[in-house]
Structures are given as structure tokens and as C-alpha cells.
Amino acid sequence: MTVEDEVAALVRQMAPFGICDDCIADKLSLSVRQHANHKTRELARSSAFHREKDLCHSCSALKLVIWYSHS
Numbered sequence: 001m002t003v004e005d006e007v008a009a010l011v012r013q014m015a016p017f018g019i020c021d022d023c024i025a026d027k028l029s030l031s032v033r034q035h036a037n038h039k040t041r042e043l044a045r046s047s048a049f050h051r052e053k054d055l056c057h058s059c060s061a062l063k064l065v066i067w068y069s070h071s
Helices: 003-014 021-027 033-043
Strands: 049-055 062-068
Touching: 003 021, 003 033, 003 062, 021 033, 021 062, 033 049
Parallel strands: none
Antiparallel strands: 049 062
16 A cells, blocks of 8 residues: 555545644654645545645644545
8 A cells, every 4th residue: 555545545534524744644654744745735636635724633723634525
């Protein structure tokens, strides 16, 4: 499973809530937050994922979050 697959799976698990890059990096034990950022930007190109400023369901901070919204 690739890192992008792992990020996508985690974001799907969080649905319908959003999660920030910091929490993704923490939950997946990624060495750097930028790795999560790069993967969430890639996923956001798909119509199934959305990325914008909102409350992170994991840390409750107002940040750029991604969520899965495909039916």
C-alpha cells in the first residue's frame, strides 16, 4: 500500500469529517508533515475528496482539512 493509499483510507475512515495534514502525519507516523500535505493536495484533485479551511475533527483546530464526500 502506498502512502497515498494510506492517506486516502484514513480520510475515508474519518468521513464525513475532515482531518488536517498534521493529524494525518501523526496518525500514519509519517516522518514529515509535508508528505501528508503533498498527498492530500493530490487527492483533492479528485471529485471524491475536498480540501478547504475548516475544523479538524481530530485536533479541533481551524486548519486546512481534507474530507471524503463521494457517495
